Amino acid sequence: MPELPEVETIVNDLRPRIEGRRFTGVSVYCPEMVHKSSVAELKRRLPGQVIKKIARRGKYLIFRLTSGEALILHLRMTGSLRLSQKGKPLAEPSPYVRAVFSLDNGTELLFTDRRKLGTISLVKDESEEIGKLGPEPFDTSFTPKALAERLSKHKAPIKAVLCDQEVIAGIGNMYADEALFFSGIHPLRAANSLSDVEIKRLHKAIREVLTKAIGNGGASISDYRRPTGEKGSQQYDFYAAHRGGQTCKVCTTPIERIAVRNRGTYFCPKCQKDAAETTQIRFSSL
DNA sequence: CCCGGAACCTGAAGGC
DNA sequence: TGCCTTCAGGTTCCGG
Numbered sequence: 001m002p003e004l005p006e007v008e009t010i011v012n013d014l015r016p017r018i019e020g021r022r023f024t025g026v027s028v029y030c031p032e033m034v035h036k037s038s039v040a041e042l043k044r045r046l047p048g049q050v051i052k053k054i055a056r057r058g059k060y061l062i063f064r065l066t067s068g069e070a071l072i073l074h075l076r077m078t079g080s081l082r083l084s085q086k087g088k089p090l091a092e093p094s095p096y097v098r099a100v101f102s103l104d105n106g107t108e109l110l111f112t113d114r115r116k117l118g119t120i121s122l123v124k125d126e127s128e129e130i131g132k133l134g135p136e137p138f139d140t141s142f143t144p145k146a147l148a149e150r151l152s153k154h155k156a157p158i159k160a161v162l163c164d165q166e167v168i169a170g171i172g173n174m175y176a177d178e179a180l181f182f183s184g185i186h187p188l189r190a191a192n193s194l195s196d197v198e199i200k201r202l203h204k205a206i207r208e209v210l211t212k213a214i215g216n217g218g219a220s221i222s223d224y225r226r227p228t229g230e231k232g233s234q235q236y237d238f239y240a241a242h243r244g245g246q247t248c249k250v251c252t253t254p255i256e257r258i259a260v261r262n263r264g265t266y267f268c269p270k271c272q273k274d275a276a277e278t279t280q281i282r283f284s285s286l
Numbered sequence: 287c288c289c290g291g292a293a294c295c296t297g298a299a300g301g302c
Numbered sequence: 303t304g305c306c307t308t309c310a311g312g313t314t315c316c317g318g
Contacts, residue, residue, distance in 0.1 A: 001310085074313085077312060156289070221310095222298095
C-alpha cells in the first residue's frame with residue numbers, strides 16, 4: 001500500500017524522466033476515479049501543459065502545471081504508476097490500466113489500480129485537495145513539541161491517530177506499526193497518554209522508519225511497484241508490520257496481530273508494553 | 287465536535 | 303476441485 005515512502009520513491013523515479021515534459025493527451029477508462037473535475041475537463045485542460053514540478057504531499061502525488069493548475073493523484077491501496085514508451089508493451093503488462101497520460105517525448109504514464117479506489121483530480125488550487133493535511137514528517141516545523149500538541153487532542157489509540165492524515169501526513173498502516181515498534185509503544189495506548197520521553201522517541205522513530213523505507217524504494221506488499229516496474233525491498237526490513245507469528249527480530253517473542261479500528265496491527269508484546277511506566281528503550285536506532 | 291464503524295472496490299486467500 | 307466467505311486498508315461518509 002503506497003504510504004509516504006512509496007510515494008516519495010515514485011516521485012524520485014518520475015522526476016528525472018518526465019519533469020519538464022508536456023502532456024499531449026489523456027485517456028481515462030475508469031471515469032469514477034476522476035474527482036473534483038471530469039474526464040471532459042481533463043481532456044480539455046491537460047493537453048499542452050508542461051509538468052513544471054513533480055512533488056509529494058502526504059500520500060498525494062502532485063504535478064504542478066504551467067497554467068498554475070495541479071494534477072493530483074492518490075494511489076489509495078492498489079494504485080501504481082508505470083512508465084512505458086508509446087506502443088511498447090510493459091514487460092509485465094497490467095490488466096488494470098485505468099488511465100493513460102501521454103507525454104511529448106513518447107512516454108506514457110499508466111495509472112493502474114486493481115480496485116479502482118485511486119483518485120485523479122485537476123485543480124486550480126492545490127489546497128482544494130490537500131489543504132487539510134497535517135505536517136510533513138520531515139518538515140522542520142514537525143518537532144517533538146508539535147507532535148505532542150497534536151497527540152494531546154486525541155484519546156483514540158495511538159496507532160489510529162498516527163494514521164490520521166490531519167494529525168500527520170503520510171503515515172499509514174505499515175509505518176505506524178513500525179514507528180510504534182521502534183519507540184516501544186503499544187499500539188492501543190491512548191494518544192494523549194504518551195509521556196514526553198515517549199513522544200520524543202516516537203518522533204525520532206517516525207523519521208528513521210520513513211527514511212529507511214525511502215532508501216529501500218518502499219515496500220512491495222500487495223500491488224506496489226516503482227514506475228520502472230521494480231519492486232521495493234522494504235518488506236524484507238520490517239520488524240513488526242506484516243510479521244504476524246514470526247519472531248521479533250530484537251527479542252524473539254512472536255509478533256502479535258490485533259485489530260485496531262478494523263486495521264491489521266502488528267506489534268511485539270514484549271518490546272511494546274502496555275503501560276508507559278514499564279516501557280524502556282531497548283534499542284535506539286534501526 | 288468526536289468517535290467508531292460502514293462503504294467504496296475486487297482479487298487473493300482460506301475454509302469446507 | 304470449486305464455491306463461498308473473509309480479508310486487505312486509504313479515505314470519506316454517516317449515525318450516535
